[in-house]
Amino acid sequence: MLHDIYTRPLKDLRISVTDRCNFRCTYCMPFDEYEWIDKKELLTFEEIARLADLFVQLGVDKIRLTGGEPLLRRDLEKLISKLSSLNGLEDLCLTTNGSLLAEKVSALKSAGLERINVSLDTLNSEKFARIRRRGDLAKVLEGLFAAKRCGLDPIKINVVVERGVNDDDIIDLVEFSRKNGFALRFIEYMDVGNSNNWTSEKLVAKKEILDIIDARYPLREVGRDKGSAPSLDYEFIDGRGEIGVIASVTEPFCTTCTRARLTADGKLVTCLFSATGYDLKALLRNGATDEEIIDTVSSIWRKRTDRYSDERLEAMNSGRGYRAKDHKKIEMITLGG
Ligand SMILES: C[S@@+](CC[C@H](N)C(=O)[O-])C[C@H]1O[C@@H](n2cnc3c(N)ncnc32)[C@H](O)[C@@H]1O
Numbered sequence: 517m518l519h520d521i522y523t524r525p526l527k528d529l530r531i532s533v534t535d536r537c538n539f540r541c542t543y544c545m546p547f548d549e550y551e552w553i554d555k556k557e558l559l560t561f562e563e564i565a566r567l568a569d570l571f572v573q574l575g576v577d578k579i580r581l582t583g584g585e586p587l588l589r590r591d592l593e594k595l596i597s598k599l600s601s602l603n604g605l606e607d608l609c610l611t612t613n614g615s616l617l618a619e620k621v622s623a624l625k626s627a628g629l630e631r632i633n634v635s636l637d638t639l640n641s642e643k644f645a646r647i648r649r650r651g652d653l654a655k656v657l658e659g660l661f662a663a664k665r666c667g668l669d670p671i672k673i674n675v676v677v678e679r680g681v682n683d684d685d686i687i688d689l690v691e692f693s694r695k696n697g698f699a700l701r702f703i704e705y706m707d708v709g710n711s712n713n714w715t716s717e718k719l720v721a722k723k724e725i726l727d728i729i730d731a732r733y734p735l736r737e738v739g740r741d742k743g744s745a746p747s748l749d750y751e752f753i754d755g756r757g758e759i760g761v762i763a764s765v766t767e768p769f770c771t772t773c774t775r776a777r778l779t780a781d782g783k784l785v786t787c788l789f790s791a792t793g794y795d796l797k798a799l800l801r802n803g804a805t806d807e808e809i810i811d812t813v814s815s816i817w818r819k820r821t822d823r824y825s826d827e828r829l830e831a832m833n834s835g836r837g838y839r840a841k842d843h844k845k846i847e848m849i850t851l852g853g
Protein backbone atom coordinates (compact mmCIF):
# COMPACT_ATOMS: atom_id res chain seq x y z
CA MET A 517 0.00 0.00 0.00
CA LEU A 518 1.09 3.54 -0.76
CA HIS A 519 1.85 5.80 2.24
CA ASP A 520 2.74 9.47 2.59
CA ILE A 521 5.41 11.07 4.81
CA TYR A 522 3.15 10.64 7.87
CA THR A 523 2.32 6.99 6.95
CA ARG A 524 -1.20 7.89 5.79
CA PRO A 525 -2.35 5.47 3.08
CA LEU A 526 -4.08 6.61 -0.13
CA LYS A 527 -7.62 5.21 0.26
CA ASP A 528 -10.16 7.75 -1.00
CA LEU A 529 -10.50 9.72 -4.21
CA ARG A 530 -12.86 12.64 -4.69
CA ILE A 531 -13.46 13.38 -8.34
CA SER A 532 -14.86 16.71 -9.45
CA VAL A 533 -16.73 16.17 -12.72
CA THR A 534 -17.43 19.86 -13.35
CA ASP A 535 -16.71 23.21 -11.76
CA ARG A 536 -20.07 24.57 -13.01
CA CYS A 537 -22.88 25.07 -10.52
CA ASN A 538 -26.49 26.17 -10.77
CA PHE A 539 -26.39 27.47 -7.14
CA ARG A 540 -24.27 30.27 -5.69
CA CYS A 541 -24.02 29.26 -2.02
CA THR A 542 -22.60 32.08 0.10
CA TYR A 543 -20.22 29.74 1.95
CA CYS A 544 -18.82 28.26 -1.26
CA MET A 545 -18.69 30.70 -4.14
CA PRO A 546 -19.35 34.37 -3.58
CA PHE A 547 -17.02 35.28 -6.44
CA ASP A 548 -16.40 38.59 -8.01
CA GLU A 549 -14.35 36.81 -10.62
CA TYR A 550 -13.94 33.17 -11.42
CA GLU A 551 -12.50 31.75 -14.58
CA TRP A 552 -14.52 28.67 -15.51
CA ILE A 553 -12.62 25.66 -16.76
CA ASP A 554 -12.79 25.52 -20.55
CA LYS A 555 -14.98 22.61 -21.73
CA LYS A 556 -12.16 21.02 -23.76
CA GLU A 557 -9.98 20.92 -20.64
CA LEU A 558 -12.50 18.74 -18.77
CA LEU A 559 -11.45 15.13 -18.40
CA THR A 560 -13.61 12.86 -20.53
CA PHE A 561 -15.41 9.94 -18.87
CA GLU A 562 -12.85 7.59 -20.45
CA GLU A 563 -9.98 9.62 -18.95
CA ILE A 564 -11.64 9.73 -15.52
CA ALA A 565 -12.32 5.98 -15.59
CA ARG A 566 -8.71 5.23 -16.60
CA LEU A 567 -7.32 7.35 -13.78
CA ALA A 568 -9.84 5.92 -11.30
CA ASP A 569 -8.75 2.41 -12.23
CA LEU A 570 -5.09 3.33 -11.62
CA PHE A 571 -5.95 4.91 -8.26
CA VAL A 572 -7.81 1.73 -7.27
CA GLN A 573 -4.69 -0.26 -8.18
CA LEU A 574 -2.79 2.03 -5.78
CA GLY A 575 -5.15 1.23 -2.89
CA VAL A 576 -8.16 3.54 -3.30
CA ASP A 577 -11.35 1.72 -2.31
CA LYS A 578 -13.76 4.66 -2.12
CA ILE A 579 -14.65 7.24 -4.76
CA ARG A 580 -16.93 10.23 -4.33
CA LEU A 581 -18.15 12.23 -7.32
CA THR A 582 -18.59 15.91 -6.65
CA GLY A 583 -18.06 19.35 -8.14
CA GLY A 584 -19.37 22.09 -8.69
CA GLU A 585 -22.72 20.43 -9.16
CA PRO A 586 -22.03 16.94 -10.51
CA LEU A 587 -25.53 16.43 -11.88
CA LEU A 588 -24.90 19.26 -14.35
CA ARG A 589 -22.44 16.97 -16.15
CA ARG A 590 -24.36 15.43 -19.02
CA ASP A 591 -24.83 11.64 -19.00
CA LEU A 592 -23.20 11.29 -15.59
CA GLU A 593 -24.82 7.85 -15.28
CA LYS A 594 -22.42 6.65 -18.01
CA LEU A 595 -19.47 7.51 -15.77
CA ILE A 596 -21.15 5.88 -12.78
CA SER A 597 -21.63 2.74 -14.80
CA LYS A 598 -17.90 2.66 -15.70
CA LEU A 599 -16.79 3.32 -12.12
CA SER A 600 -19.22 0.94 -10.45
CA SER A 601 -17.71 -1.96 -12.36
CA LEU A 602 -14.11 -1.21 -11.25
CA ASN A 603 -12.51 -4.23 -9.63
CA GLY A 604 -11.49 -3.42 -6.07
CA LEU A 605 -13.68 -0.35 -5.61
CA GLU A 606 -15.86 -0.93 -2.54
CA ASP A 607 -17.75 2.32 -2.27
CA LEU A 608 -19.00 4.78 -4.90
CA CYS A 609 -20.94 7.83 -3.82
CA LEU A 610 -22.02 11.25 -4.98
CA THR A 611 -22.52 14.65 -3.33
CA THR A 612 -25.17 16.88 -4.91
CA ASN A 613 -27.13 20.03 -4.18
CA GLY A 614 -30.23 17.98 -5.02
CA SER A 615 -31.72 20.39 -7.55
CA LEU A 616 -31.70 17.90 -10.44
CA LEU A 617 -31.93 14.75 -8.38
CA ALA A 618 -35.61 13.98 -8.84
CA GLU A 619 -35.23 13.70 -12.61
CA LYS A 620 -31.87 11.88 -12.60
CA VAL A 621 -31.86 9.57 -9.60
CA SER A 622 -33.43 6.59 -11.29
CA ALA A 623 -30.76 6.54 -14.04
CA LEU A 624 -28.00 7.00 -11.44
CA LYS A 625 -29.30 4.08 -9.39
CA SER A 626 -29.65 1.84 -12.44
CA ALA A 627 -26.03 2.67 -13.37
CA GLY A 628 -24.82 1.37 -9.99
CA LEU A 629 -24.96 4.26 -7.52
CA GLU A 630 -26.03 2.98 -4.11
CA ARG A 631 -25.75 5.93 -1.79
CA ILE A 632 -25.80 9.70 -1.91
CA ASN A 633 -25.18 12.91 0.06
CA VAL A 634 -27.54 15.81 -0.53
CA SER A 635 -26.65 19.28 0.74
CA LEU A 636 -29.47 21.01 2.60
CA ASP A 637 -28.81 23.68 5.22
CA THR A 638 -32.33 24.76 6.17
CA LEU A 639 -35.98 23.78 5.71
CA ASN A 640 -37.05 27.42 5.54
CA SER A 641 -37.51 28.46 1.91
CA GLU A 642 -36.66 32.14 2.46
CA LYS A 643 -33.48 31.23 4.27
CA PHE A 644 -32.68 28.67 1.58
CA ALA A 645 -32.90 31.49 -1.00
CA ARG A 646 -30.57 33.67 1.11
CA ILE A 647 -27.94 30.94 1.58
CA ARG A 648 -27.99 29.27 -1.82
CA ARG A 649 -28.97 32.33 -3.86
CA ARG A 650 -30.37 30.18 -6.66
CA GLY A 651 -32.60 27.15 -6.92
CA ASP A 652 -35.59 26.09 -4.97
CA LEU A 653 -36.03 24.22 -1.68
CA ALA A 654 -39.06 22.28 -2.98
CA LYS A 655 -36.98 20.77 -5.80
CA VAL A 656 -34.27 19.62 -3.35
CA LEU A 657 -36.87 18.01 -1.10
CA GLU A 658 -38.45 16.36 -4.13
CA GLY A 659 -35.00 14.98 -5.02
CA LEU A 660 -34.43 13.63 -1.51
CA PHE A 661 -37.72 11.73 -1.49
CA ALA A 662 -37.19 10.48 -5.05
CA ALA A 663 -33.82 9.07 -3.91
CA LYS A 664 -35.56 7.35 -1.02
CA ARG A 665 -38.23 5.83 -3.29
CA CYS A 666 -35.48 4.61 -5.61
CA GLY A 667 -33.84 2.73 -2.74
CA LEU A 668 -30.56 4.66 -2.37
CA ASP A 669 -29.24 3.86 1.10
CA PRO A 670 -27.95 5.60 3.10
CA ILE A 671 -29.14 9.05 2.09
CA LYS A 672 -27.14 11.61 4.03
CA ILE A 673 -27.97 15.30 4.33
CA ASN A 674 -24.95 17.64 4.50
CA VAL A 675 -25.52 20.77 6.56
CA VAL A 676 -22.96 23.59 6.70
CA VAL A 677 -23.65 25.41 9.97
CA GLU A 678 -22.96 29.14 9.98
CA ARG A 679 -23.46 31.31 13.06
CA GLY A 680 -26.38 33.72 12.79
CA VAL A 681 -27.49 32.10 9.54
CA ASN A 682 -28.79 28.58 10.21
CA ASP A 683 -27.63 27.61 13.69
CA ASP A 684 -31.29 27.90 14.75
CA ASP A 685 -32.30 25.31 12.11
CA ILE A 686 -30.37 22.44 13.69
CA ILE A 687 -33.27 20.90 15.63
CA ASP A 688 -35.69 21.27 12.66
CA LEU A 689 -33.23 19.38 10.47
CA VAL A 690 -32.72 16.70 13.14
CA GLU A 691 -36.48 16.15 13.46
CA PHE A 692 -36.97 16.08 9.69
CA SER A 693 -34.20 13.50 9.28
CA ARG A 694 -35.34 11.30 12.16
CA LYS A 695 -38.89 11.32 10.81
CA ASN A 696 -37.90 10.46 7.25
CA GLY A 697 -34.98 8.10 7.78
CA PHE A 698 -32.19 10.35 6.48
CA ALA A 699 -28.76 10.56 8.15
CA LEU A 700 -27.41 14.02 8.94
CA ARG A 701 -23.86 15.30 8.52
CA PHE A 702 -23.19 18.66 10.14
CA ILE A 703 -20.12 20.36 8.67
CA GLU A 704 -18.24 23.08 10.51
CA TYR A 705 -18.03 26.16 8.32
CA MET A 706 -14.56 26.08 6.73
CA ASP A 707 -12.29 28.60 5.03
CA VAL A 708 -12.31 26.77 1.72
CA GLY A 709 -11.31 28.80 -1.34
CA ASN A 710 -10.31 32.45 -1.12
CA SER A 711 -13.47 34.42 -1.18
CA ASN A 712 -16.16 33.27 1.24
CA ASN A 713 -15.01 35.82 3.85
CA TRP A 714 -14.62 33.12 6.48
CA THR A 715 -13.89 34.26 10.00
CA SER A 716 -13.85 32.18 13.15
CA GLU A 717 -16.87 34.20 14.42
CA LYS A 718 -19.01 32.50 11.74
CA LEU A 719 -17.99 29.07 12.96
CA VAL A 720 -20.33 26.98 15.10
CA ALA A 721 -18.05 24.41 16.72
CA LYS A 722 -18.82 20.70 16.86
CA LYS A 723 -19.24 20.84 20.63
CA GLU A 724 -21.92 23.52 20.36
CA ILE A 725 -23.77 21.61 17.60
CA LEU A 726 -23.75 18.44 19.70
CA ASP A 727 -24.85 20.24 22.88
CA ILE A 728 -27.87 21.69 21.07
CA ILE A 729 -28.92 18.27 19.74
CA ASP A 730 -28.06 16.25 22.83
CA ALA A 731 -30.17 18.53 25.07
CA ARG A 732 -33.26 17.52 23.07
CA TYR A 733 -32.34 14.12 21.66
CA PRO A 734 -29.60 12.41 23.69
CA LEU A 735 -26.71 11.01 21.69
CA ARG A 736 -24.04 8.35 22.03
CA GLU A 737 -20.70 8.47 20.14
CA VAL A 738 -20.17 5.66 17.63
CA GLY A 739 -16.78 6.61 16.12
CA ARG A 740 -15.42 7.21 12.62
CA ASP A 741 -16.31 4.90 9.76
CA LYS A 742 -13.20 2.77 9.06
CA GLY A 743 -11.39 4.91 11.64
CA SER A 744 -10.52 7.56 9.04
CA ALA A 745 -13.78 9.12 7.79
CA PRO A 746 -14.02 12.91 8.21
CA SER A 747 -17.26 12.52 10.12
CA LEU A 748 -17.37 11.52 13.79
CA ASP A 749 -20.67 9.66 14.11
CA TYR A 750 -23.29 9.52 16.87
CA GLU A 751 -26.52 7.57 17.30
CA PHE A 752 -29.62 8.69 19.10
CA ILE A 753 -30.03 6.82 22.38
CA ASP A 754 -33.69 6.15 21.49
CA GLY A 755 -32.46 4.24 18.40
CA ARG A 756 -34.14 6.61 15.94
CA GLY A 757 -31.36 7.53 13.56
CA GLU A 758 -27.82 8.87 13.52
CA ILE A 759 -25.86 12.04 12.91
CA GLY A 760 -22.25 12.87 12.18
CA VAL A 761 -20.17 16.01 12.62
CA ILE A 762 -17.27 17.00 10.38
CA ALA A 763 -15.15 19.20 12.61
CA SER A 764 -12.33 20.12 10.30
CA VAL A 765 -11.69 23.38 12.17
CA THR A 766 -12.03 22.56 15.88
CA GLU A 767 -11.03 18.87 15.83
CA PRO A 768 -8.93 18.39 12.70
CA PHE A 769 -8.43 14.88 11.41
CA CYS A 770 -5.31 15.48 9.31
CA THR A 771 -3.45 12.65 11.02
CA THR A 772 -5.88 10.10 9.54
CA CYS A 773 -6.58 11.83 6.20
CA THR A 774 -6.41 9.32 3.34
CA ARG A 775 -8.05 11.51 0.64
CA ALA A 776 -6.80 12.69 -2.72
CA ARG A 777 -8.76 14.91 -5.08
CA LEU A 778 -8.95 15.07 -8.85
CA THR A 779 -10.16 18.35 -10.34
CA ALA A 780 -12.46 18.43 -13.35
CA ASP A 781 -9.47 19.37 -15.52
CA GLY A 782 -7.34 16.53 -14.22
CA LYS A 783 -5.19 18.06 -11.47
CA LEU A 784 -4.24 15.84 -8.58
CA VAL A 785 -4.66 17.72 -5.29
CA THR A 786 -3.59 16.23 -1.97
CA CYS A 787 -5.48 18.51 0.46
CA LEU A 788 -8.79 20.41 0.48
CA PHE A 789 -6.79 23.55 1.32
CA SER A 790 -4.05 23.16 -1.30
CA ALA A 791 -2.89 26.06 -3.45
CA THR A 792 -1.81 23.94 -6.42
CA GLY A 793 -2.34 20.57 -8.05
CA TYR A 794 -0.35 18.28 -10.33
CA ASP A 795 -1.51 18.11 -13.96
CA LEU A 796 -2.34 14.44 -14.64
CA LYS A 797 -4.32 15.42 -17.75
CA ALA A 798 -1.10 16.52 -19.43
CA LEU A 799 0.31 13.04 -18.82
CA LEU A 800 -2.84 11.37 -20.13
CA ARG A 801 -2.99 13.50 -23.27
CA ASN A 802 0.73 13.13 -23.97
CA GLY A 803 0.41 9.37 -24.19
CA ALA A 804 1.82 8.33 -20.80
CA THR A 805 1.61 4.63 -20.02
CA ASP A 806 -0.28 3.31 -17.00
CA GLU A 807 3.07 2.60 -15.29
CA GLU A 808 4.22 6.19 -15.82
CA ILE A 809 1.01 7.57 -14.34
CA ILE A 810 1.19 5.18 -11.38
CA ASP A 811 4.81 6.20 -10.76
CA THR A 812 3.91 9.89 -10.85
CA VAL A 813 0.96 9.55 -8.47
CA SER A 814 3.02 7.33 -6.15
CA SER A 815 5.87 9.77 -5.98
CA ILE A 816 3.49 12.70 -5.26
CA TRP A 817 1.70 10.77 -2.50
CA ARG A 818 4.94 9.54 -0.91
CA LYS A 819 6.07 13.17 -0.52
CA ARG A 820 2.71 14.38 0.83
CA THR A 821 3.08 16.50 3.99
CA ASP A 822 -0.32 18.28 4.10
CA ARG A 823 -1.77 18.98 7.54
CA TYR A 824 -3.49 22.30 6.87
CA SER A 825 -6.30 22.01 9.43
CA ASP A 826 -3.89 20.98 12.19
CA GLU A 827 -1.80 24.04 11.35
CA ARG A 828 -4.88 26.28 11.27
CA LEU A 829 -5.87 25.15 14.77
CA GLU A 830 -2.32 25.62 16.04
CA ALA A 831 -2.36 29.17 14.66
CA MET A 832 -5.83 29.91 16.07
CA ASN A 833 -4.68 28.75 19.52
CA SER A 834 -1.41 30.67 19.39
CA GLY A 835 -0.74 34.33 19.98
CA ARG A 836 -0.27 34.93 16.25
CA GLY A 837 -3.86 33.99 15.29
CA TYR A 838 -5.10 32.80 11.89
CA ARG A 839 -6.23 34.90 8.94
CA ALA A 840 -7.88 32.88 6.17
CA LYS A 841 -7.10 35.58 3.61
CA ASP A 842 -3.35 35.10 4.06
CA HIS A 843 -3.57 31.63 2.53
CA LYS A 844 -4.28 31.29 -1.19
CA LYS A 845 -6.20 28.11 -1.97
CA ILE A 846 -7.86 26.38 -4.88
CA GLU A 847 -11.59 27.19 -4.93
CA MET A 848 -13.94 24.52 -3.55
CA ILE A 849 -15.92 24.28 -6.80
CA THR A 850 -12.67 23.66 -8.71
CA LEU A 851 -11.25 20.93 -6.55
CA GLY A 852 -14.48 19.30 -5.44
CA GLY A 853 -15.89 19.36 -1.92
C1 LIG B 1 -18.62 21.96 -2.89
S1 LIG B 1 -20.08 21.00 -2.71
C2 LIG B 1 -20.13 20.12 -4.24
C3 LIG B 1 -21.31 19.21 -4.41
C4 LIG B 1 -22.66 19.85 -4.57
N1 LIG B 1 -22.66 20.99 -5.40
C5 LIG B 1 -23.26 20.15 -3.23
O1 LIG B 1 -23.50 21.33 -2.91
O2 LIG B 1 -23.49 19.19 -2.49
C6 LIG B 1 -19.64 19.69 -1.58
C7 LIG B 1 -19.95 19.95 -0.13
O3 LIG B 1 -19.13 21.00 0.35
C8 LIG B 1 -19.86 21.73 1.30
N2 LIG B 1 -19.26 23.06 1.47
C9 LIG B 1 -19.16 24.04 0.56
N3 LIG B 1 -18.56 25.13 1.09
C10 LIG B 1 -18.27 24.83 2.39
C11 LIG B 1 -17.66 25.53 3.47
N4 LIG B 1 -17.21 26.78 3.33
N5 LIG B 1 -17.52 24.90 4.65
C12 LIG B 1 -17.98 23.63 4.81
N6 LIG B 1 -18.54 22.91 3.83
C13 LIG B 1 -18.71 23.50 2.63
C14 LIG B 1 -21.24 21.79 0.67
O4 LIG B 1 -22.23 22.09 1.60
C15 LIG B 1 -21.38 20.38 0.15
O5 LIG B 1 -21.97 19.55 1.11
Ligand code: SF4
Pocket residue numbers: 537538539540541544545583584585613635849
Ligand atom coordinates in the same frame (compact mmCIF):
# COMPACT_ATOMS: atom_id res chain seq x y z
S1 SF4 C 1 -21.90 24.13 -2.22
FE1 SF4 C 1 -22.42 22.93 -4.04
S2 SF4 C 1 -24.34 23.89 -4.70
FE2 SF4 C 1 -23.39 25.35 -3.38
S3 SF4 C 1 -22.23 26.70 -4.73
FE3 SF4 C 1 -20.83 25.12 -3.93
S4 SF4 C 1 -20.84 23.58 -5.50
FE4 SF4 C 1 -22.67 24.84 -5.84
